[in-house]
Amino acid sequence: MTNSIHDIPQADVLLVTGSNTTEAHPVLALQMKKAVRQHGAKLLLIDPRRIELADFAYLHLRHKPGTDVALFNAMAHAIIAHGWANERFIAERTEGFAALKEALADWPPERAAVITGVRARDIVAAAQLYAQASNGAIFWAMGITQHTSGTDNVKALSNLALLTGHIGRPGTGLNPLRGQNNVQGACDMGGLVNVYPGYQPVTSEEVRRKFAAGWDVPFESLSPTVGLTVTEIMQGVLDGRIHAIYIMGENPMLSDPNLNHVEEALRAVDFLVVQDIFLNETAELADVILPAASFAEKGGTFTSTERRVQMVRPAFDPPGVARQDWQIITELANRLGHNWHYDSPAEIFAEMAGLTPQYAGMNHARLEQDGLQWPCPTPEHPGTPVLHTSQFSRGLGLFCPVAYRPPAEETDEEYPFILSTGRILFHWHGGTMSRRSPGLEAMAPEAEVEINPADAACLGVTTGDWVSVASRRGEVLAAAKVTRRSPKGTVFMTFHYAEAAVNLLTIDAVDPTAKIPEYKVCAVKVNKATFVAAASAASNDDKSPTTNN
């Protein structure tokens, strides 16, 4: 997020798109509701699904999934055409406006209306609402990024903020909401194929020299080549390029797209090490399993979606002989001829801060109080609640014209429905943690597929019926939930349930830049499933569903 959670109520227009905030980021959504209810802010919701936030929306645009770029381009077109752009901001703080304006000439709202299914006048109304706000803030989550056009979607949103100057003040900004608790930190720490901690490129010789010195290793030992992403790693196993995988605290067997492909890779790899707290689906395929500590058994820091670095404190010892992850990694490094000495996470943090400009002024002692928002370059620096107040990281903000590309897989006669995937309130990610809570499990015990009433009527399905959802890659069974939340032609499932692993269906087509898979759009067919009644009086558990085509 360029901004902070607590400044949300200062916005008078909130543009929320591709984020089911009340379920995925509930406490942050409370600030959005507060802005609307107590401060009279207007919520502009851009989402195909009728999610709970729709109850708070001043205007809700329900576009066809995967057509975001067309919609945002048309909004930008309208902002320029109607003279709602912030000309002073454009002149002083941006560059590339002429090129953007030229590219947008092709995007009258009438054209976008055909692609997105949203009326042209609603697109113009949305553009006016956002542009004429005193403070307009944009929020998005994986509904924007989990597309083959994910990077373009974000660029198109950035263009809107730059055109209107809604950035660099409280209550404005471009605010991606991070899914897992420490996504921000994992990225900041260089858990990425192309950058060291602090987004310093591996391809830069200067950067590699700095890290070679900081880590006391020969410069030549650091690779200048950008590595392989998760999706490429799985393909790499099958191509014979990857022979060993070491996985810490992740379950790609549930969270990755096109699961059959992932399983094939993880079974095929010569050596698989999994370090985790449960024997999850990925660990079951491992050669060695290293038992690790849960968040309640470790010290260290997480970095939240508002760039706030906060302390994690141990409450227990790890169970049995399980160890903290940093201790395991250190032991391994030392067995491989290195000489690492860390007595505590605080020491590791200090080393990291010395090499990471955004964290340079932080240490565990300072974080004990409240946490600090990066960048925090010096020990006296108070942290940064709002980014880009007087300039952007690169100086001037750059407009990036973006072309619309349809999703990788479009519906056809055989696979007539769009499948979108996401989260629900009661569970989290692969469910390894939340589904062990009897309370949470009772609220949402089984996988459901949300389906529009009109579609349900055509299929002869009512709520609670078992349906088969099949794509070109696999098939799963789930209970139907007939609801207007899903637009006609689109069904929705979560990825929390191993027994109905939705990622058997999803496509592993990725965004060319961010390499994020297109979880929000793939083509499926949906059919009512019937149960073959067992001859004996079988219990519920023995029911074996089959598909009725």
Place this chain on the structure above:
Amino acid sequence: MITPDRTVHTTCPYCGVGCQIDLHIKNEMVYRVDGRFDNDVNNGKLCVKGRFGYDYIHAPDRLTQPLIRNDKVSGFTPASWENVLDTVATRLWETRDKYGPDSIAILTSAKCTNEENYLLQKFARAVIGTNNVDHCARL
């Protein structure tokens, strides 16, 4: 009213909002979790996951010791840390020798701490010598 043996101030492990919580502990179990008021992030509030989703810490099926197997068909056998760490080190080194550093891939975690993520990418880059280090947060 139960009096806790101790309370521990920490950060919610679920989503990226980063709510500040107090774990209330009695007899080595978390029996209650409260949102803390002394911050700008959640100001006392929590969602259902952040308030109730902690049974997993004490789950009976937590991994408590290293496990190893020699082929992909048989099950796991418990092993000592010495044994498994030696095995992992040897196998990684053999792989690196035979196929080069870029034949090894490492996945860090959006659920682990900054310190752990920092250390694991350092392991990939400085010890193994590869930039094949990614996490599942794109997902």
